[in-house]
Amino acid sequence: MSRVVGIDHISVRVSDFPKSKAFYSGLFEFLEFEVLDEYEDSIGWTNGKTRYWISQADAVGRKHKHRTGDVGLHHYAFQLRNRKDVDELQTYLKKHHVTIVDPADEYYDDYYAVFFLDPDGIKLEGMKYGEKHEKAEMKHGSNAAAKK
Incomplete structure (x- = not known):
């Protein structure tokens, strides 16, 4: 298989x-x-x-622009190292006048992202999932080790 x-x-x-x-x-x-x-x-x-x-x-393909909601690609997400990288990406996007459709924010529990468009309107995303949970686990693990 x-x-x-x-x-x-x-x-x-x-x-x-x-x-x-x-x-x-x-x-x-x-x-x-x-x-x-x-x-x-x-x-x-x-x-x-x-x-x-x-x-x-x-x-033929150039006759119609991409539209989120049509059959096909909805968006593409780039997984970043941390929330700070998401914020830095948003700063880059603003500096270069890139259309931001959803600014850097927590969209789901511990899911931090910024959503933006390429020149054809293809939705892209820079995101980090799990950073708060990772930090809590590290802190919890440090506390458990300190109690031993």
């Missing part, structure tokens, strides 16, 4: 390759990704674990 051990990459079609390349190049430089490979109408980045590719949509 085959077993998936991770997601290797995502590949997204864009309406304006040069515009999207500029957007993602800045974003991925900020997120510490490097260019994996580049071709005439596509480019991929990696951080050694995650790979993200964009390619030019064909003429």
Whole structure:
């Protein structure tokens, strides 16, 4: 039986390759990704674990923009190290006039995220889950060890 051990990459079609390349190049430089490979109408980045590719949509595909709610990709989430990284991402997004659809906040119990749009309206997310629980466990573990 085959077993998936991770997601290797995502590949997204864009309406304006040069515009999207500029957007993602800045974003991925900020997120510490490097260019994996580049071709005439596509480019991929990696951080050694995650790979993200964009390619030019064909003429038919460029006739309609992405709309969250249509069949297909709803959003893509980048897991960050901590809540501070989420806040720093939001600062980067504001500085670069990126549309933020949901600002950095706790959206679920111990789920801290910022949601934003790429040039085609594809929803992206920077998030950290579990940081408060991790800190509580560390504190609880330290207290238990101190009592012994």
